[in-house]
Amino acid sequence: MKKFGDEYIRRFGLSRIIEHWLNAAVFAVLVLTGLSQKFHDYSVSQWIVMTLGGIDVTRLIHRYTGILFAGLTIPHILAASFGFLFLKWQPSIIIHKNDFRDAIVNIKYYLGLEEHPARCDRYDYKQKFEYWGVVVGGLLMIATGAILWMPAFTARFLPGEFIPAAKALHTNEALLAFLVIVIWHIYNSVFSPEVFPIDTVMFTGKISKERMMHEHPLEYERLFGVSLEGSKAEKTSEEEMMT
Numbered sequence: 344m345k346k347f348g349d350e351y352i353r354r355f356g357l358s359r360i361i362e363h364w365l366n367a368a369v370f371a372v373l374v375l376t377g378l379s380q381k382f383h384d385y386s387v388s389q390w391i392v393m394t395l396g397g398i399d400v401t402r403l404i405h406r407y408t409g410i411l412f413a414g415l416t417i418p419h420i421l422a423a424s425f426g427f428l429f430l431k432w433q434p435s436i437i438i439h440k441n442d443f444r445d446a447i448v449n450i451k452y453y454l455g456l457e458e459h460p461a462r463c464d465r466y467d468y469k470q471k472f473e474y475w476g477v478v479v480g481g482l483l484m485i486a487t488g489a490i491l492w493m494p495a496f497t498a499r500f501l502p503g504e505f506i507p508a509a510k511a512l513h514t515n516e517a518l519l520a521f522l523v524i525v526i527w528h529i530y531n532s533v534f535s536p537e538v539f540p541i542d543t544v545m546f547t548g549k550i551s552k553e554r555m556m557h558e559h560p561l562e563y564e565r566l567f568g569v570s571l572e573g574s575k576a577e578k579t580s581e582e583e584m585m586t
């Protein structure tokens with residue numbers, strides 16, 4: 344099979360890379376200042392709160408970082424919707440019925456019941472799951488955070504039960520989001536054998552051709568106008584020779 348060595352393709356532009364790292368930084372501050380309030384009995388939480396200057400400062404940092412988070416999330420959704428509707432952006436992140444099929448194919452593949460893994464496009468079903476988790480979860484955090492910030496104002500328009508409900512949602516979704524990022528996202532971008540010791544795509548914006556053929560074959564075929572179907576058999580026999 345033809346080897347591409349270290350030939351790379353651009354996957355993300357600079358604005359996407361900046362947006363990703365801004366989101367990561369803002370999320371880290373929200374987790375740190377939020378979870379240290381939730382788990383206030385732990386000495387590590389008390390250390391964080393005292394280091395930041397006390398509970399009032401911690402709450403203030405959390406709220407204003409929350410505004411920054413909304414300032415990243417809402418324009419992202421508006422820009423993406425505008426792009427899809429008026430600029431003919433490809434809706435490659437939209438969940439499609441093929442994603443469910445791909446997930447089943449991969450489970451069977453890992454169980455040895457399928458010969459080849461799923462052939463994914465620009466974003467596979469795991470990446471879409473994470474993306475929509477961040478978008479939907481982010482909107483929930485913004486709405487419930489705003490209710491917690493202005494309970495008296497909220498109670499003028501909505502039944503009072505919305506305030507404890509918002510608190511339950513905000514605090515539990517925070518823990519869920521934190522665990523998903525730590526377990527799922529960090530595993531996929533650092534510890535997964537496919538990328539270890541680190542996935543460099545979100546630093547350089549580039550992906551190797553070889554990795555793209557392996558992980559996003561449908562996108563590769565579209566970009567280069569080739570079919571990789573034939574090379575699957577070649578790859579399998581190559582893998583067999585190596586084992």
Ligand code: HEM
Nearest residue numbers: 373374377378380381402409484485488489491492514517
């Ligand atoms: C993904 C982002 C976020 C995470 C992980 C997060 C996490 C948390 C956590 C764990 C708590 C403590 C809840 C408890 O005591 O049980 C909290 C409280 C709070 N959060 Fe967030 N939050 C996020 C986003 C936001 C946003 C966007 C806002 C504002 C719009 C916000 C405003 C608040 C407010 C007002 C409180 C109550 C504590 C206080 O009065 O300062 N949060 N957050």
